[in-house]
Amino acid sequence: MQTVVITGGTDGMGKALALTYLRRGDQVVVVGTNAHKGQAVLDAADTLGAAHCIEFIQADLSLIAENRRVVGRITATYPVVDVLVLGARYYRATRFVTSEGFEANFALFYLSRYLLGHGLVAHLDRADAPVILDLSGPGGDLARIRWDDLQFAHGYHPDEVMGQCGKLSDLLGVSFTRRYPHSRVRYVLLHPGLTATGFTGEYDTASAEVVARMREQGQPVEVALTRILRHLDNPPATPLSAFMQDDAVDTDGEPFDRASAERLSVITANLLH
Template identity: 50%
Template sequence: MKTIVVTGGTSGIGQALAHTYLDRGDQVVILGPDPAKGKKFLDRAEKTGAADRAFFIEADLSLVSENQRVIGDIKTRFTAVDVLVLCARYFRSYRTVTPEGFEHNFALYYLSRYLLGYGLADQMDKADRPIIMNIAGPGAGTAGIQWNDLGLKHGYDGWSAMFQGGRLNDLLGVSFADESRGHRARYVLLFPGGTRTGFAGDFDPATAAYVDRMKNAAQPVEFAIPPIVEIIDAPPREPLSAIVEGTPLSLLRPAFDKDAAARLDSITRELLHNKLSAS
């Protein structure tokens, strides 16, 4: 029996993966901010006889403190973590800053994935074939990263914030998979193709209309799940993989530049150090 941790596990791809592995007999931990959605997951598990293997941790993953609490909770309750699926994301047409002072998209889409990956690395090292599945949009390059304004204080745009988040996750994967880190978990950056998920967000009218059109043209969630499950069940041998709609990408692309990854890692560590020192 594997232990699967899923962020964004109350809707869309995350929810479908959580149900898939719970139905297969694994124990599944979903993380999310909505207790009502968490209860629905637990109620379903009870009805299917899987209540003892289903767990919901209520958390606002846009907050560093909440990520730390979740990491501590998982370490206390579970000996090992086999799979970490990172799906949580929330689109914002209007710039929003968290109570901790980070731009929301940067905090949820990037910082949370950084914290959970490194924070649970020791638990994953105890698993047989651990894997981190980061559902993002790999391979776009680094040109869109605002290095001197990662919080996008100047000229914020919701799409730019989301695309920058994807680029930051590419570099996160590069840093995590560096051999000098010594982590056993295989890191997979994956875009499954346009998928009819909830695409949660706070949209301006034009963006809301565009998102509706995207949903109508996208594949059903159930179509996206089998390829993801196949990778999770048989993790790649390579420390880092990037896959777009079933096609592996070359890690020689600028998107996976090691110098840029080291730069981002240094910036992130300083941001977190400053935040924790001020707490």
């Protein structure tokens, strides 16, 4: 039996993945902000006869303190973590700053992934075949990173913010695997393709229309789930790998520049300090 932790696990692909693992008889920890959605996952688990195999942790992962609380809860409760799926994100048409002073997307889509990955690495290394799956958009141009304004204090544009967060995930994967060179954890960056999921967020009129079309055009959740499970069930041999749908992305290329990864790591450590 594996222990699987899923952020963003109360919606779409995350929820489907949680239920898949429950059907297999695994222990699942789902982290999400919405109590009603969390209860819906618990109810679904009960229907499967797996209520004893799931825990829902309600937490706002855009807050540093909440990430640390979640890490503390998991490490105190579960001796081993086999799989960590980083899927939490939330689209915001307008800029929002958390009570801790961070731009919300930067905090949720990047800082949370940083904190959970590093916070759970020791428990992951106790597993037979540990894997971290970061659902992002690997590859692309490093020039999209606003090094002098990572949190978009000026000229906020939601699509640019989300694109930059995907790039920060790439660099996080690089710095993570370099920081733990002897770890057995496999860090996988994956964009499973446009999927007809919940697209949770706060949208203006224009972006809501775009999202509606995306829902119509997106692949079924089951198709994305197949792509995700392919990497979770058979983790790649290399410490870091990246995929756009079924196509491998070269993690030795410019988008995964080591100097940029180190630069981001230093900035992040200073911010969290």
